[in-house]
Amino acid sequence: MCENPMRKNRKFYIGMILNVVEGMLSGFNFFLLYEVMKMLWIGNVNLSSLLRLTLLLGVIFVLRIIVYGIGYTESQIGGAAVSNQLRLFLGDKIKKIPLSRFTQGQTGQYINIITSDVNNYEKILTHTVGDLVKHIAFCVMMILFVGYIWLPGGIILACVELILIPFLWLTFRVVKKYGTEKNKVSAETVSSIVEYVTGIQTFRAYGVGGTKNKTVTSDMKRLSDVSYDYEKHGIPTNALQCIFLWLGLPIMVVAASVPMLSGKLDPVAYLLICMLPMLLAKLSDSISRALMSYKNLKISKDKIVDIINEPEEQGSMEVFSTNTHEIEFNNVAFSYVADEPVLQHTSFVVPNQKLTAIVGDSGSGKSTILNLIAKYYEPNSGTISIGGKLINHIAAERVLEQISMVDQDVFLFDDTIRENIRHARPDATDEEIEVACKEANCDTFIRKMEKGYDTPTGENGNLLSGGERQRLSIARAILKNSPILLLDEATASLDIENELAVKEAIANLLKAKKTVVMIAHTLSIVKNADQILVVSGGKIAETGTHDELLVKGGKYAAMWEAEQKISK
Numbered sequence: 001m002c003e004n005p006m007r008k009n010r011k012f013y014i015g016m017i018l019n020v021v022e023g024m025l026s027g028f029n030f031f032l033l034y035e036v037m038k039m040l041w042i043g044n045v046n047l048s049s050l051l052r053l054t055l056l057l058g059v060i061f062v063l064r065i066i067v068y069g070i071g072y073t074e075s076q077i078g079g080a081a082v083s084n085q086l087r088l089f090l091g092d093k094i095k096k097i098p099l100s101r102f103t104q105g106q107t108g109q110y111i112n113i114i115t116s117d118v119n120n121y122e123k124i125l126t127h128t129v130g131d132l133v134k135h136i137a138f139c140v141m142m143i144l145f146v147g148y149i150w151l152p153g154g155i156i157l158a159c160v161e162l163i164l165i166p167f168l169w170l171t172f173r174v175v176k177k178y179g180t181e182k183n184k185v186s187a188e189t190v191s192s193i194v195e196y197v198t199g200i201q202t203f204r205a206y207g208v209g210g211t212k213n214k215t216v217t218s219d220m221k222r223l224s225d226v227s228y229d230y231e232k233h234g235i236p237t238n239a240l241q242c243i244f245l246w247l248g249l250p251i252m253v254v255a256a257s258v259p260m261l262s263g264k265l266d267p268v269a270y271l272l273i274c275m276l277p278m279l280l281a282k283l284s285d286s287i288s289r290a291l292m293s294y295k296n297l298k299i300s301k302d303k304i305v306d307i308i309n310e311p312e313e314q315g316s317m318e319v320f321s322t323n324t325h326e327i328e329f330n331n332v333a334f335s336y337v338a339d340e341p342v343l344q345h346t347s348f349v350v351p352n353q354k355l356t357a358i359v360g361d362s363g364s365g366k367s368t369i370l371n372l373i374a375k376y377y378e379p380n381s382g383t384i385s386i387g388g389k390l391i392n393h394i395a396a397e398r399v400l401e402q403i404s405m406v407d408q409d410v411f412l413f414d415d416t417i418r419e420n421i422r423h424a425r426p427d428a429t430d431e432e433i434e435v436a437c438k439e440a441n442c443d444t445f446i447r448k449m450e451k452g453y454d455t456p457t458g459e460n461g462n463l464l465s466g467g468e469r470q471r472l473s474i475a476r477a478i479l480k481n482s483p484i485l486l487l488d489e490a491t492a493s494l495d496i497e498n499e500l501a502v503k504e505a506i507a508n509l510l511k512a513k514k515t516v517v518m519i520a521h522t523l524s525i526v527k528n529a530d531q532i533l534v535v536s537g538g539k540i541a542e543t544g545t546h547d548e549l550l551v552k553g554g555k556y557a558a559m560w561e562a563e564q565k566i567s568k
């Protein structure tokens with residue numbers, strides 16, 4: 001991966017140089033036009049010199065087409081290559097940003113930056129900058145031409161151009177203030193739209209879809225308000241700027257009339273230099289618009305730079321391997337949100353190749369413990385070690401190589417069943433995938449499907465039932481065959497048939513000798529665990545086997561009793 005993903009390439013610079021050349025060639029036409037008009041005015045029309053000038057105009061025209069064609073193609077290819085390299089970089093970068101960033105309402109911002117901001121940046125490279133340098137080159141040629149035929153006229157035009165500076169400064173202030181706000185609100189709107197589309201089923205079920213969805217509608221209203229504000233504050237400056245730029249015309253008409261009347265300026269030159277302020281005003285307007293959109297698009301560039309500079313997950317990328325795989329929490333404290341502790345002074349040991357179950361009230365921090373083992377998050381204090389080695393200095397990617405995770409939210413890619421399972425071990429053969437599926441109790445339902453293992457799962461597996469998705473994730477864990485297994489048992493929401501199939505699949509998964517940490521939502525499933533941790537109030541309240549905990553008569557015993565009453 002390149003060091004600076006926004007680095008421009010040779011093609012881009014060639015495109016820019018050719019844009020300047022094209023602008024200058026356009027301006028060169030004035031010199032030739034002037035000569036033709038002079039010839040006509042004097043009445044000294046000579047066929048050979050007329051043909052010579054026409055030929056020159058033709059050559060310039062052809063040259064312009066060639067330069068434009070090559071310049072346009074080069075800047076398009078160059079700009080697109082830069083944005084492509086940028087997209088690949090950002091895709092890789094997202095992988096390294098700590099997971100906690102994605103749970104702080106930043107998802108919409110990331111989506112907005114990677115999609116629309118990168119598109120905007122591509123537009124700067126492929127269009128805005130090219131148009132800008134071309135217009136500026138044309139403008140300079142026009143001023144030089146007027147200066148060539150009447151020096152004070154060139155100075156007048158250059159001064160009129162300088163009027164642009166204070167107006168551009170004012171416009172940039174508006175763009176900075178309202179453009180940045182618009183970009184921020186736009187990112188928030190994307191977040192709420194993503195949430196809306198993801199949860200459309202729930203929204204419909206509760207009749208809060210469409211305009212009744214307050215979050216989406218209020219975000220859209222805010223976006224429309226901030227867009228309006230942005231335009232509203234830009235219009236007066238633009239209008240004033242246009243008026244001042246057009247002042248060049250009367251000034252030139254009056255100023256140039258003096259040398260024209262005294263015979264120092266020929267009427268053809270007078271006519272031409274009186275017409276050019278109009279063209280210059282139009283051109284200056286285009287320059288100002290291009291600069292404004294450059295400034296606007298630069299907001300997108302700054303947002304991309306923010307992602308590029310985001311701190312990455314730290315940790316050694318060296319292979320993480322240990323002889324044993326016991327897991328130890330030593331005085332761990334953790335909170336998702338500052339000052340709202342989820343775990344405090346949490347210490348326990350998960351023995352090597354034994355089954356440890358975690359039970360506790362909803363929201364007590366069970367899943368958080370698994371998230372910390374998998375290094376999805378870092379503890380605020382305390383240490384976590386695997387096989388006697390601290391994991392805080394190891395890259396999450398390396399730790400995760402030792403872990404298989406089966407949890408309640410099964411994520412499936414919009415791909416075939418076979419390829420979805422292969423993600424667990426990319427070099428697995430088709431036979432190995434099928435063996436894993438048999439163990440995970442999914443081979444039968446897969447084979448019943450028309451395309452078998454080549455059946456698409458749909459976006460996030462929406463063509464499969466909850467139980468089928470769970471079993472596919474168990475198949476992934478079996479295929480990965482890693483020494484540590486983190487399991488969030490969640491069969492409560494399944495129908496009886498699926499529940500039995502998933503439970504059988506889990507039993508098969510547990511047959512292999514592994515260090516297993518399993519969150520159990522029903523206690524009957526953990527009766528035979530080697531160790532049970534009871535989480536309560538952000539701490540490990542009790543530890544022991546099922547029998548030991550019943551004898552203790554504490555929280556576990558009370559939970560067991562309650563469950564027995566319900567199941568009677």
Ligand SMILES: Nc1ncnc2c1ncn2[C@@H]1O[C@H](COP(=O)(O)OP(=O)(O)OP(=O)(O)O)[C@@H](O)[C@H]1O
Nearest residue numbers: 103336337342360361362363364365366367368369
């Ligand atoms: N990403 C997050 N951002 C902020 N708070 C979170 C996040 N995830 C969980 N929490 C909070 O942390 C606490 C512990 O959550 P956790 O998911 O670990 O509980 P749990 O015991 O696994 O619950 P359950 O049994 O219901 O799945 C809860 O109060 C929850 O609201």
